Amino acid sequence: MDPVLEVRDLVVEFTTEDGPLRAVDGVSFSIGRGEIVGLVGESGAGKTLTSEALLGLIRCPPGRVSGEVRFRGRNLLALEEPALARIRGKEIAMIFQNPGASLNPVFRVGDQLVEAMALHLGDGRGVLRRRAAQILTRVGIPSAATRARDYPHQFSGGMAQRVMIGMGVACAPGLLIADEPTTALDVTIQAQVLSLIRRLAREMGMAVLLVSHDLGIVSQMCHRVIVMYAGRIVEEAAIATVFRAPAHPYTRALIACLPGLDDGGRLGAIGGVMPGLKAVPRGCRFHPRCNLAEPRCAVEEPVLRPAGADQIAACHLVGTE
Amino acid sequence: MARPLDVEALPAQAPRATAATPGASTARRWWRRFARNRGAVFGLAVFLAIILMAVFAGLLAPYDPLIQGVGPANAAPTWTHWAGTDSFGRDMLSRIIYGARIALVVGIGAVLLAMVVGVALGLVAGYYGGWVDVVIMRVMDGLFAFPIIILAIAMMAVMGFGVKNVIIAVGVGFVAPFARVTRADVLAVKEEPYIEAARLAGVPGPAIIARHVLPNVLAPIIVQAALRVSGAIITESGLSFLGLGPPPPTPVWGSMIAEGRNFIVMAPHISTIPGIALMVTVVGLNLLGDGLRDALDPRLRR
Amino acid sequence: MLRFFLSRIGQTIAVLFTVSVIIFVLMRLIPGDPVLMMLGDDFTQDAYQRLRAQLGFDRSVVTQYLIWLQAILRGDLGDSYLSHERVSRLVWDAFLPTLSLVVASMLVGILVAVPSGIVAAMRKDSAWDWGSMGFAIFVYSMPSFWKGIVLIWIFSVHLRWFPAVGYVHPWQEFWDGMWRLVLPAVTLGTFFSGLVARIIRSSLLEVLDQDFIKAARARGVRQAALVYRHALANALIPVVTVIGLQFGALLGGAVLTETVFGIPGMGRLTVAAILNRDYAIVQGTILLGVFAVVVVNLAVDLTYAFLNPRIRVA
Numbered sequence: 001m002d003p004v005l006e007v008r009d010l011v012v013e014f015t016t017e018d019g020p021l022r023a024v025d026g027v028s029f030s031i032g033r034g035e036i037v038g039l040v041g042e043s044g045a046g047k048t049l050t051s052e053a054l055l056g057l058i059r060c061p062p063g064r065v066s067g068e069v070r071f072r073g074r075n076l077l078a079l080e081e082p083a084l085a086r087i088r089g090k091e092i093a094m095i096f097q098n099p100g101a102s103l104n105p106v107f108r109v110g111d112q113l114v115e116a117m118a119l120h121l122g123d124g125r126g127v128l129r130r131r132a133a134q135i136l137t138r139v140g141i142p143s144a145a146t147r148a149r150d151y152p153h154q155f156s157g158g159m160a161q162r163v164m165i166g167m168g169v170a171c172a173p174g175l176l177i178a179d180e181p182t183t184a185l186d187v188t189i190q191a192q193v194l195s196l197i198r199r200l201a202r203e204m205g206m207a208v209l210l211v212s213h214d215l216g217i218v219s220q221m222c223h224r225v226i227v228m229y230a231g232r233i234v235e236e237a238a239i240a241t242v243f244r245a246p247a248h249p250y251t252r253a254l255i256a257c258l259p260g261l262d263d264g265g266r267l268g269a270i271g272g273v274m275p276g277l278k279a280v281p282r283g284c285r286f287h288p289r290c291n292l293a294e295p296r297c298a299v300e301e302p303v304l305r306p307a308g309a310d311q312i313a314a315c316h317l318v319g320t321e
Numbered sequence: 322m323a324r325p326l327d328v329e330a331l332p333a334q335a336p337r338a339t340a341a342t343p344g345a346s347t348a349r350r351w352w353r354r355f356a357r358n359r360g361a362v363f364g365l366a367v368f369l370a371i372i373l374m375a376v377f378a379g380l381l382a383p384y385d386p387l388i389q390g391v392g393p394a395n396a397a398p399t400w401t402h403w404a405g406t407d408s409f410g411r412d413m414l415s416r417i418i419y420g421a422r423i424a425l426v427v428g429i430g431a432v433l434l435a436m437v438v439g440v441a442l443g444l445v446a447g448y449y450g451g452w453v454d455v456v457i458m459r460v461m462d463g464l465f466a467f468p469i470i471i472l473a474i475a476m477m478a479v480m481g482f483g484v485k486n487v488i489i490a491v492g493v494g495f496v497a498p499f500a501r502v503t504r505a506d507v508l509a510v511k512e513e514p515y516i517e518a519a520r521l522a523g524v525p526g527p528a529i530i531a532r533h534v535l536p537n538v539l540a541p542i543i544v545q546a547a548l549r550v551s552g553a554i555i556t557e558s559g560l561s562f563l564g565l566g567p568p569p570p571t572p573v574w575g576s577m578i579a580e581g582r583n584f585i586v587m588a589p590h591i592s593t594i595p596g597i598a599l600m601v602t603v604v605g606l607n608l609l610g611d612g613l614r615d616a617l618d619p620r621l622r623r
Numbered sequence: 624m625l626r627f628f629l630s631r632i633g634q635t636i637a638v639l640f641t642v643s644v645i646i647f648v649l650m651r652l653i654p655g656d657p658v659l660m661m662l663g664d665d666f667t668q669d670a671y672q673r674l675r676a677q678l679g680f681d682r683s684v685v686t687q688y689l690i691w692l693q694a695i696l697r698g699d700l701g702d703s704y705l706s707h708e709r710v711s712r713l714v715w716d717a718f719l720p721t722l723s724l725v726v727a728s729m730l731v732g733i734l735v736a737v738p739s740g741i742v743a744a745m746r747k748d749s750a751w752d753w754g755s756m757g758f759a760i761f762v763y764s765m766p767s768f769w770k771g772i773v774l775i776w777i778f779s780v781h782l783r784w785f786p787a788v789g790y791v792h793p794w795q796e797f798w799d800g801m802w803r804l805v806l807p808a809v810t811l812g813t814f815f816s817g818l819v820a821r822i823i824r825s826s827l828l829e830v831l832d833q834d835f836i837k838a839a840r841a842r843g844v845r846q847a848a849l850v851y852r853h854a855l856a857n858a859l860i861p862v863v864t865v866i867g868l869q870f871g872a873l874l875g876g877a878v879l880t881e882t883v884f885g886i887p888g889m890g891r892l893t894v895a896a897i898l899n900r901d902y903a904i905v906q907g908t909i910l911l912g913v914f915a916v917v918v919v920n921l922a923v924d925l926t927y928a929f930l931n932p933r934i935r936v937a
Binding site for chain 3: 055057081082085086087088089090093094095096098101102103104105106107115116119120150151153154164167
Binding site for chain 2: 634637638640641642644645646649652653654760761763764765766767768769772773775776780871872874875876878879882883893894897898902905909912913916917920
């Protein structure tokens with residue numbers, strides 16, 4: 001089956017006083033129809049920039065995006081603004097981390113929902129208003145018709161995120177990009193929002209790219225996981241495989257850090273800090289923090305190679321075990 | 322068991338503060354940020370030039386600004402009189418150079434006065450709160466409601482004219498902004514843990530204010546001061562223009578502009594040239610103030 | 624919202640009260656015997672004693688203040704020391720020209736500042752940006768009275784497009800009145816626009832940086848709608864407050880501009896009154912001027928509360 005999204009050699013570069021810096025350095029992956037893929041990594045790994053680059057949301061200059069992003073056959077990076085604007089919201093939708101801040105504070109929520117649909121669908125205002133109320137109900141907002149006349153500040157974080165999800169799926173996109181959708185929410189609300197996303201994806205046959213630093217969330221939601229580190233992909237595998245047999249030392253460390261009920265002790269941590277863009281180490285980018293590092297790791301950068309069925313990793317040790 | 326906290330040994334500097342004990346490196350950082358703003362550097366140059374003009378007026382001015390008839394009346398600029406002469410035959414250039422003196426004295430004097438009074442009020446109101454705060458801020462609100470020039474006019478009516486009174490009149494008008502800015506910052510700093518620690522250790526209120534609060538609110542106050550000097554100079558010029566400033570024959574740019582009005586047709590330079598001096602000064606000071614604000618408080622930068 | 628409304632009104636009353644005290648104190652500090660000054664040439668020992676008692680000069684300061692306040696609230700601002708005309712009449716007659724000048728200046732200022740600020744923000748760091756912001760600083764720094772003189776020199780003396788002095792109520796003779804207001808309104812208005820343009824620029828830039836703009840773009844909203852609908856709706860709200868607050872500064876500036884252009888407004892009246900030591904008029908103009916400023920500030924605050932949904936709706 002043709003993938004919905006195919007990313008090839010995506011590079012996001014910024015011109016700074018210290019020269020050009022690559023925040024995303026050659027990322028390639030694909031997402032199949034109806035697949036929920038998790039993009040995982042620490043803050044600064046480049047995952048948010050990757051997701052924003054897909055929709056052309058990065059300000060260029062000072063940024064520069066290169067590579068190929070094929071969506072339903074077309075390269076999004078080669079499109080001009082008007083064409084991109086037609087795709088945004090209709091075929092690819094995106095929701096962000098801070099739902100309260102994602103809505104215009106001076107417009108009513110219902111009006112913003114109607115606007116989102118009016119941009120892409122040809123129906124009249126009355127029809128759209130009714131549909132907006134239906135969408136709000138579908139995402140779990142009670143008294144939808146009344147709530148549609150409220151302003152964003154009158155919604156709690158969880159409710160606001162539901163509204164954003166509603167806006168995202170309003171035009172039945174083929175792909176929903178969710179950038180840390182639950183990070184700013186209470187833990188109890190997190191589960192509700194995530195299950196909402198999962199349900200809608202299943203009902204609509206929609207693919208989802210879930211960006212998160214939280215492997216725990218990813219484990220509940222995703223079919224497949226991509227792990228990023230310092231601008232590169234270091235591992236990609238089916239969800240069960242990743243947890244059963246993580247191939248890259250970084251992935252292993254991330255999983256070890258997940259708090260478990262029977263840990264009884266301290267939270268795990270990975271020593272050291274992810275390198276900033278200016279101080280990328282030679283060889284494997286993770287080697288200064290890796291407890292399995294060999295001399296080779298400081299010199300030669302590993303490429304992604306198969307580590308098992310349906311699993312690839314960028315580590316010199318892969319394939320030798 | 323814990324030892325009693327040695328408050329005097331606490332650094333007077335919060336993580337967020339930069340002004341308490343600026344080391345050489347912090348000062349250099351400010352300077353670099355400031356210097357990158359070309360407008361601000363120009364403003365600084367103008368400011369220094371005006372100061373030089375004011376201080377060395379005696380040396381720089383080619384003629385005595387008060388003596389009439391050193392040249393023909395209403396003469397346009399020539400080589401002997403670079404800025405021409407006014408209707409009394411006085412040399413315009415000398416009068417403009419001496420005019421810088423009054424402008425600076427009033428501008429800086431008024432702002433200093435406003436700063437001292439306003440900051441003190443703001444510190445007290447912000448730190449002690451309660452009804453002291455309410456009373457002080459209500460009075461400030463009242464003062465603030467007066468357009469500066471109207472307040473100054475009212476005060477001149479009470480006090481009479483003259484340089485000293487102009488300084489006081491204009492200064493009073495600027496007290497309210499200083500008080501407000503200081504109070505706002507004090508309210509924020511008041512919540513910092515080291516203030517609480519000092520209070521618990523028994524350091525008396527005024528000492529806390531002087532030693533711990535004041536250094537941390539200094540930066541925005543300095544920015545306010547820089548921004549207000551130009552306003553003070555404009556207000557003073559306005560007063561002089563209306564005839565409410567230092568009495569003639571004192572060379573003041575505002576009254577020079579007023580004198581020149583009657584001769585606008587045949588001798589426009591009498592009004593125009595002091596106006597240019599005034600404008601350059603104000604533009605320079607505004608740019609300087611903007612530059613200082615951007616350098617000291619990058620949060621406000623756009 | 625109602626609570627906000629009531630608290631602001633309460634605050635306004637407090638400020639008006641403080642202002643009245645300040646003015647009263649200032650008037651009392653003026654050297655000389657006010658009763659003598661009020662009687663002027665009509666001085667007789669009898670009249671003097673009577674007026675003194677009437678104004679409460681033989682009682683405490685507080686009583687004097689209350690008597691004074693009562694009169695003010697009744698609209699009785701006293702009589703001019705010199706001409707013995709009703710101060711309230713004189714001041715009101717002078718207020719109207721000043722008001723029309725201030726309103727015209729605000730219009731000019733807004734017409735110039737809004738496009739200028741928007742363009743500067745949209746083309747940040749370009750020649751447009753530096754140019755219009757530079758122009759804004761330039762125009763804001765020019766003392767208004769000097770600017771007026773220069774404009775008269777260029778447009779009245781040389782080009783003869785506009786009359787230099789003279790004023791006509793626009794509501795009596797529309798075109799003549801408006802034409803005569805052009806130069807003064809440009810003088811005062813450009814000062815105002817210099818300030819407002821910079822604020823619009825920074826407000827717009829700040830709003831454009833916010834998450835909801837990015838989210839709207841991710842929904843497919845086009846650039847034009849993003850700026851002129853989504854961003855501007857947010858950016859202009861605080862600007863409204865600034866514009867209103869500048870009313871006081873404009874009133875102050877009007878004092879000077881009127882003198883330059885010979886407009887028979889409050890500025891001219893006040894200055895003449897001070898030079899003539901007619902303090903009754905000075906008190907009257909200051910009272911009305913400050914009262915106007917406070918009322919406008921209140922209106923601005925209420926408008927802001929209405930425009931900002933966070934305050935308007937719980």
